[in-house]
Amino acid sequence: MNFVTRLIRSEIIFYSLLSLPALWPLYPFFTGNYTVLADPTKYLLHHFGFWACLLLVTVLSFTPLKVLFPKLFFLTALNSQRRAVGVASFVYACIHLGFQFLHESGWPTLVHDLRKPFILIGVLAFLILTLLAATSFNAAVRWLGARTWKSMHRFAYLAAFLVAIHQALGRKIFPKQVIWIFLPLLILEIVRLIYRYKKKTVSAVVLS
Amino acid sequence: MNLRFNKDWQLSESLVTPEKEYRSRTRRDFIKTLGFGAAGALLLPNQSSAATEGFPSKLNPNYSGKELKVTPFNYVTSYNNFYEFGMDKGDPVTNSNQGWKTDPWTVEIRGLARNTGKFDVNALVRKVGGIEQRVYRHRCVEAWSMVIPWDGFQLSKLIALAEPTADAKYITFTSFEDSKNAVGQQDSNFGWPYIEGLRLDEAQNELAFMATGVFGKPLPNQNGAPLRLVTPWKYGFKGAKSIVLIEFTQEAPLNTWQRIRSDEYGFYANVNPKVDHPRWSQGSERVIGGGVFNGRQSTLMFNGYERQVASLYKGMDLKRYY
Numbered sequence: 001m002n003f004v005t006r007l008i009r010s011e012i013i014f015y016s017l018l019s020l021p022a023l024w025p026l027y028p029f030f031t032g033n034y035t036v037l038a039d040p041t042k043y044l045l046h047h048f049g050f051w052a053c054l055l056l057v058t059v060l061s062f063t064p065l066k067v068l069f070p071k072l073f074f075l076t077a078l079n080s081q082r083r084a085v086g087v088a089s090f091v092y093a094c095i096h097l098g099f100q101f102l103h104e105s106g107w108p109t110l111v112h113d114l115r116k117p118f119i120l121i122g123v124l125a126f127l128i129l130t131l132l133a134a135t136s137f138n139a140a141v142r143w144l145g146a147r148t149w150k151s152m153h154r155f156a157y158l159a160a161f162l163v164a165i166h167q168a169l170g171r172k173i174f175p176k177q178v179i180w181i182f183l184p185l186l187i188l189e190i191v192r193l194i195y196r197y198k199k200k201t202v203s204a205v206v207l208s
Numbered sequence: 209m210n211l212r213f214n215k216d217w218q219l220s221e222s223l224v225t226p227e228k229e230y231r232s233r234t235r236r237d238f239i240k241t242l243g244f245g246a247a248g249a250l251l252l253p254n255q256s257s258a259a260t261e262g263f264p265s266k267l268n269p270n271y272s273g274k275e276l277k278v279t280p281f282n283y284v285t286s287y288n289n290f291y292e293f294g295m296d297k298g299d300p301v302t303n304s305n306q307g308w309k310t311d312p313w314t315v316e317i318r319g320l321a322r323n324t325g326k327f328d329v330n331a332l333v334r335k336v337g338g339i340e341q342r343v344y345r346h347r348c349v350e351a352w353s354m355v356i357p358w359d360g361f362q363l364s365k366l367i368a369l370a371e372p373t374a375d376a377k378y379i380t381f382t383s384f385e386d387s388k389n390a391v392g393q394q395d396s397n398f399g400w401p402y403i404e405g406l407r408l409d410e411a412q413n414e415l416a417f418m419a420t421g422v423f424g425k426p427l428p429n430q431n432g433a434p435l436r437l438v439t440p441w442k443y444g445f446k447g448a449k450s451i452v453l454i455e456f457t458q459e460a461p462l463n464t465w466q467r468i469r470s471d472e473y474g475f476y477a478n479v480n481p482k483v484d485h486p487r488w489s490q491g492s493e494r495v496i497g498g499g500v501f502n503g504r505q506s507t508l509m510f511n512g513y514e515r516q517v518a519s520l521y522k523g524m525d526l527k528r529y530y
Contacts, residue, residue: 035298038287038496039352105504109489118487169487172469173295173398 055089258434262339271342359421
C-alpha cells in the first residue's frame with residue numbers, strides 16, 4: 001500500500017510513465033509496419049492527439065473519484081500528481097499541433113483551415129490548455145489567488161468538451177471511441193454532482 | 209496551372225516499379241524467388257488468384273508518364289480504405305485475407321442495355337480483349353496520393369460490349385455483400401452494399417478503367433479483387449471495389465458516401481484543389497511513402513488529367529457539383 005503510494009509519488013517513475021506514450025510510436029518504425037510508414041505524419045498526429053485527450057480525461061477523473069471513494073489510498077497520491085498529468089496532456093497536445101503543422105506543411109494552410117469547425121474547435125481547446133499550463137506553477141496560484149485560479153482551471157472541463165467534439169468531427173463516420181473515452185468521465189461528473197447535492201441537503205437538515 | 213502536358217504521356221518503361229523490386233516482397237514471390245518455382249506456387253493459398261486472365265500484361269505507353277514516381281508495392285497493398293473490412297487503413301490487408309474468396313467471381317450486367325447477363329470475370333476479360341497496364345495518379349479525398357500501375361481494361365470496352373440503349377444515362381457499380389467474411393459489413397449503419405456511379409459519358413472517357421490487377425499481378429483482396437473501378441481524375445472513393453453488379457440506368461444513383469455524408473461527398477468527386485473539403489484543404493496532398501518531412505505536393509486540377517476530362521464538365525459549377 002505504501003509502496004504503491006510511493007511509486008505514484010516518485011517523480012522519476014511517474015514522469016517516465018507519462019512519457020511512455022511518446023516512445024512507443026517508434027516501435028512500428030523499427031518493425032517496418034507499412035500501414036504506418038505509408039503516412040507516418042498522420043499516424044503520429046493521431047497518436048499524440050489521442051494521448052493528449054486521454055490524459056486530459058484521466059486528470060479530470062481524479063477529483064470525482066476521490067470524492068466518491070475518499071478512503072482509497074492511491075487516489076490521494078494520484079491527486080497529488082494532478083499537475084503532472086495535466087501538463088503532460090498539454091505537452092502531447094503541443095506535439096499533436098506540431099505534427100498538424102508538418103502534416104499541412106506550414107502556417108498558410110493551418111491558418112486557412114481555421115474557418116473549418118473541426119480545426120477551430122481543436123485550436124480553441126489547445127488555447128485553453130495553453131492558458132492552464134501557463135498558470136500551472138505555484139507562483140501563478142499565489143499571483144491569481146486560490147479562488148480565481150480554481151475557477152479559471154475549471155476551463156479544463158470546457159477543453160474536454162471541445163476535444164470530444166473535435167474528435168467526433170474527425171472522421172467520416174462517428175467514431176465510437178469518443179463514447180468510451182468521454183462517457184465514463186461524464187458519468188463520474190454526474191454522480192459527483194448528485195453526491196454533492198445530497199451531502200448539502202443532509203447537512204442543511206442537520207443544521208436546521 | 210502547374211501542368212506539363214507534353215511530358216505527361218511519353219513512353220518510359222522505367223516508370224513502373226522494376227519487377228524485382230516488388231517481386232521479393234510478397235510471401236508468394238518470396239517462395240518463388242527461393243527457387244521453389246511452380247511447387248512454391250502450389251503450396252500457397254489462393255490469396256491472389258483473383259482474375260488471372262490476361263497476365264502478364266503489357267504497359268500501355270499512352271497512359272504513363274515520366275514524372276510519375278510509382279508508389280512502392282508495400283504501401284499500395286497495405287494502406288487503403290476498404291470499409292467492408294474495417295475503418296482503418298491497415299484493416300483491409302489483414303481482414304480481407306482471412307478466407308474471403310474472390311475466385312470464382314461473377315459479375316452481372318443489367319439494366320438499359322442490349323447484352324445483359326451474368327459473366328465470369330475471367331470470361332469477361334477475354335470478351336473485352338484482354339488487359340493492359342496503365343500508370344495512374346491516385347488521389348484520395350483525404351488528401352493523400354499514390355501513383356499506381358493498374359492492370360485491366362478500358363471501361364468503354366465493357367460498355368461497347370453491353371450496348372446500352374439510348375435511355376441509359378448513368379452507370380452504377382455495386383460492390384459485393386458478404387457480412388460473414390467482410391467484418392466491416394457487420395456494422396449495418398453503413399448501409400451495404402457499397403454503390404458508386406458515373407455519368408455514361410464519363411464512363412466512356414478513355415481514362416475510366418476497370419482494374420483486375422496491380423503491379424502486373426491479379427489484385428490482392430484488399431485492393432478490391434477481382435474487379436474494381438479506377439477513375440484517376442476523381443477522388444479514390446469513386447473506385448468501387450470487388451464489383452458484382454454493373455447497371456445502366458436513366459437516373460443518377462445515390463452513391464454510398466453521398467448518402468452517408470452529402471455535406472462532404474457528392475456524386476462527381478472530381479479532384480479539385482480549389483474546392484475544399486469541409487474539414488481540410490484540397491490544395492495539396494501528402495505523397496504516400498514521402499516520410500515525415502517531405503511528403504507534400506500541390507494537387508492538380510482533375511488530378512493532372514484536365515486535358516482528357518475537362519470538356520466533360522464544361523459550364524458546370526464545380527463548387528456546387530463537388
